[in-house]
Amino acid sequence: MPAPRSSSAAPASSASSANQVAGTASFSKFMHVLQLVADAQEPVNVAALMRASGYPRPTVHRIVAALIAERLLVEHPHSATLGLGPRLIQLASRSWGRSELRLAAVDELKRLRDLTGETVHLAVPNDTTMVYIEKLESPSAVRMASRIGTSVSLHATAVGKAYMAALDDGALEALVKRLPMPRYTPNTTVDAAALRAEVRKTRERGWSVDNEENEAGIFCFGAVIRGVGGVPVAAISVSTLVFRQKEDPAQAYVAPLLEACRVISERIAQTPSLSGSDVL
Structure with a gap:
């Protein structure tokens, strides 16, 4: 040396x-x-x-x-x-157990899982990915392969697209320009222009979809959780198997999902320790 x-x-x-x-x-x-x-x-x-x-x-x-x-x-x-x-x-377990965001959200996540009967994920942004910090399994016998701690792509997931849609135009464009977009299924969007169009749709309707884009046979609905000033801090998804999706998804999945995000966002705004953009 x-x-x-x-x-x-x-x-x-x-x-x-x-x-x-x-x-x-x-x-x-x-x-x-x-x-x-x-x-x-x-x-x-x-x-x-x-x-x-x-x-x-x-x-x-x-x-x-x-x-x-x-x-x-x-x-x-x-x-x-x-x-x-x-x-x-051990460190990961302590971090997960003490996550203030997860603790603020867990009751609504359980309610959402029970109302929809489907698997629910809570994810936070991590550079060009989202990381699951909570997963509540569907009571159905069929289980999804995802787990807490899994990093998932922004472009191919409902949580990722919900988060991107909540960014301002400048932040979104900067992110898209450096975003890796691997193909996971035939439905995966791997073109930046197509991704921008999908994000615009998500903004207009207020929720996102993953139509077998990350995993074949899985359809997900996503929505964002916002902190103070409307800053996106996390996202929730409801994931169902394509073959058992209910006839009225807007009522069966989207309405309770948006309500859960609304309640959690309000709870974050009222909690001083969760008032910033870094709410872990």
């Missing part, structure tokens, strides 16, 4: 800034590797992380060793593959 520069070589503030940038870069690498393990569909090893991250082997080894030491990752002894560690799961 190079020796620190003397004060005569660079001002103290400049050296401090350089150290902060270097520390941030290292932290970002650690988080990137951790995210790769979390998002992997199958257990991964160091070689797989090297390919996915583009980092050299010594860097990946160093990061993995540090994450294991902090119990953020665990290494399975027989396969040498990696999984999320108990400390990370």
